[in-house]
Amino acid sequence: MSGAVSAAPGNRWRWALFALVVVVALVLPQSLAPEAVNRLSEVMWVAVAALGLALLTGFNGQISLGHGAFLGLGAYITMILTVDYNQSFVVAGLVALLAAFLLGVAVGLPALRITGVYQALVTLGLATLFPQLVIRLGDITGGSVGRQLLPREGYGDTALLEEVGRRRFLSQAGFRAPAWTGLADDQWRYYVFLVLAIVVFLLVRNLTRSRVGRGLVAIRDNETAAEVAGVSVDRYKVVTFGLSAAIAALGGWMFAVLNNQVSPTSFTIALSITLLVAAVLGGAASIVGPVLGAMVVVLLREVVPAESQRYSQVIFGIVLIVVMLVAPGGIVGIYRKVEAWARRRRSTGGPAPGTTPDQPKPTQPQEA
Amino acid sequence: MQRVFDGLAAGAVYAILALAIVVIFRASGLLNFAQGELAMFTTFIAWTLLDAGIPWWAATLLAMVIGFVIGAVLYRLLIVRLGGPSGNPLAIVIVTIGLFLILNDGAGIIWGSNPAKVPRVFGDGRVEILGAGIAVQVIGLLGVLAVLVIGFGLLFQRTKLGLALRAVTANQESAALAGVKVMTTLMIGWGLAAGIGALAGTFTASQNLGVDANMMQVALIYAFAAATLGGFDSPLGAVVGGLIIGLVSELVVGYVDIIGPDLRLLPGFVLVLVVLLVRPQGLFGSARVARA
Numbered sequence: 001m002s003g004a005v006s007a008a009p010g011n012r013w014r015w016a017l018f019a020l021v022v023v024v025a026l027v028l029p030q031s032l033a034p035e036a037v038n039r040l041s042e043v044m045w046v047a048v049a050a051l052g053l054a055l056l057t058g059f060n061g062q063i064s065l066g067h068g069a070f071l072g073l074g075a076y077i078t079m080i081l082t083v084d085y086n087q088s089f090v091v092a093g094l095v096a097l098l099a100a101f102l103l104g105v106a107v108g109l110p111a112l113r114i115t116g117v118y119q120a121l122v123t124l125g126l127a128t129l130f131p132q133l134v135i136r137l138g139d140i141t142g143g144s145v146g147r148q149l150l151p152r153e154g155y156g157d158t159a160l161l162e163e164v165g166r167r168r169f170l171s172q173a174g175f176r177a178p179a180w181t182g183l184a185d186d187q188w189r190y191y192v193f194l195v196l197a198i199v200v201f202l203l204v205r206n207l208t209r210s211r212v213g214r215g216l217v218a219i220r221d222n223e224t225a226a227e228v229a230g231v232s233v234d235r236y237k238v239v240t241f242g243l244s245a246a247i248a249a250l251g252g253w254m255f256a257v258l259n260n261q262v263s264p265t266s267f268t269i270a271l272s273i274t275l276l277v278a279a280v281l282g283g284a285a286s287i288v289g290p291v292l293g294a295m296v297v298v299l300l301r302e303v304v305p306a307e308s309q310r311y312s313q314v315i316f317g318i319v320l321i322v323v324m325l326v327a328p329g330g331i332v333g334i335y336r337k338v339e340a341w342a343r344r345r346r347s348t349g350g351p352a353p354g355t356t357p358d359q360p361k362p363t364q365p366q367e368a
Numbered sequence: 369m370q371r372v373f374d375g376l377a378a379g380a381v382y383a384i385l386a387l388a389i390v391v392i393f394r395a396s397g398l399l400n401f402a403q404g405e406l407a408m409f410t411t412f413i414a415w416t417l418l419d420a421g422i423p424w425w426a427a428t429l430l431a432m433v434i435g436f437v438i439g440a441v442l443y444r445l446l447i448v449r450l451g452g453p454s455g456n457p458l459a460i461v462i463v464t465i466g467l468f469l470i471l472n473d474g475a476g477i478i479w480g481s482n483p484a485k486v487p488r489v490f491g492d493g494r495v496e497i498l499g500a501g502i503a504v505q506v507i508g509l510l511g512v513l514a515v516l517v518i519g520f521g522l523l524f525q526r527t528k529l530g531l532a533l534r535a536v537t538a539n540q541e542s543a544a545l546a547g548v549k550v551m552t553t554l555m556i557g558w559g560l561a562a563g564i565g566a567l568a569g570t571f572t573a574s575q576n577l578g579v580d581a582n583m584m585q586v587a588l589i590y591a592f593a594a595a596t597l598g599g600f601d602s603p604l605g606a607v608v609g610g611l612i613i614g615l616v617s618e619l620v621v622g623y624v625d626i627i628g629p630d631l632r633l634l635p636g637f638v639l640v641l642v643v644l645l646v647r648p649q650g651l652f653g654s655a656r657v658a659r660a
Binding site: 057061063065110118120121122124125126128129132133269273276280311312313314316317318319320321324325328 | 399401446449450457458459461462463465466467468469470471472473474477585586589592593596633634636637640641644645
């Protein structure tokens, strides 16, 4: 039930905060270097994919260790359609969403027969298989070398190839700002991402607070009870999986647009785990959580000095374990606890603690 | 025929790891995604001992003992806090993934990322059978496997500990009421699994002639496939499943052109999907009726 219902005054504050964040996000790229803007764009694709994962894991209680594969699917479809078939980015994006939805449904179907742990297994297999498939289908995908998003106006592509390793600087190709905006490419991309991220954010928010969302949470907490209460468990689970995969594919579209190149090494199990870390760290059973988690995961790399980069996996691992043990609700879970505690403090002297209408307590053990 | 032997050799290793997975599942109804990395880590320990001049069998045994301790301690320190068998599977999966990351990267940091060399445990000899060469190594592996299966079969079915392990899985509370020390039993279960994992690791290493931090990742997927195929609660199933998976992937990779070496994992993955859809309890597993 986490965050499903909130008291009215708190709500107003939240909208104010949301508006403030949006304003800051709008102003930011005007005063930042292109590299920093791209870094923020990276936060957004991770956030979008993590939101998709949170919808599945945090709200519906299904687990996926393979969302990197859906992201990769989205990125590859975008790349191939725009480069080889000369389609627009919009068309490529729509196809990517649809394809990922269908694949998600296909992967979600067996999940009806198999419970949590087995699902982790199947999706883990998917994550491991994806890069192998990409390499095998080298004729279409470019194999282990990957693909470039080549500029349409004949930009010096050999220079581009040399830059592959430093993907952040590949801002000149492909997705360009239309002239009327007067924006630099990196800024244009940033704003497009921002709009997409906000749309996904609001979509997931409204979905989880709707009747459907309550159904999802009911399934997470007790499948049998949900079924008895009239939730069509099977359909909900499968559609959620598809939707979650489609959102991840949107993240993949953003990845392709931002990096101008895709290669199998970008979509290994490590990516799936990064998404999981982002969702869990922020709080998978919330909508703000995955966004916060994405920020931490992406910006951590900036803060951590280069020579300790090799410890990043160890750090991720420790983060996962500590979060699960100490604060299964993630950052948002901690915030909720503090908020509830503060409310109890304020209300001492008044009615006995507990009679105040607290924020509905998140069902702790279920929050993953 | 050569491919059959190669497949069996690979399958034997998957089988041992699958056995480790099954032991944990038997004992606690959980899956440990760090199982492979634990095996890799203990193999590095074995290699360090080997390097220090200890004979291989002693090094392997020591590594197994250390693995046992690590497994038991991990259970006591981490898994128990998440509620053990009755905890939220999601949380436990995430924690074992965390362990996976730490062990994988940690081994690279401690021992470096260059594979260390390991000799073949059973020597380099080959025997001719049915016109194909089979390494003594493979025969040795299969022998060890047979011993393990019989050992675990006896352990689960004939000993008090095995009974306790099964009781705890079936119903923790009833087991506790019947006087089973649930915590200790589960610690032993996780310890045993990590111990066998160490064995699987050393064999993988001696099969590859080297040990490196990423050696168990593919093996783990195969082992999961093996355990799924054989049935998650059946030691015999794990072994049969491991051998089948080893054989099938070797043969498919060898003879089906569309798959080829790039898609090594595909046959195993498809097999898992089919098994989960058609017969979720596996070939030898016992079906469970879900109760709310």
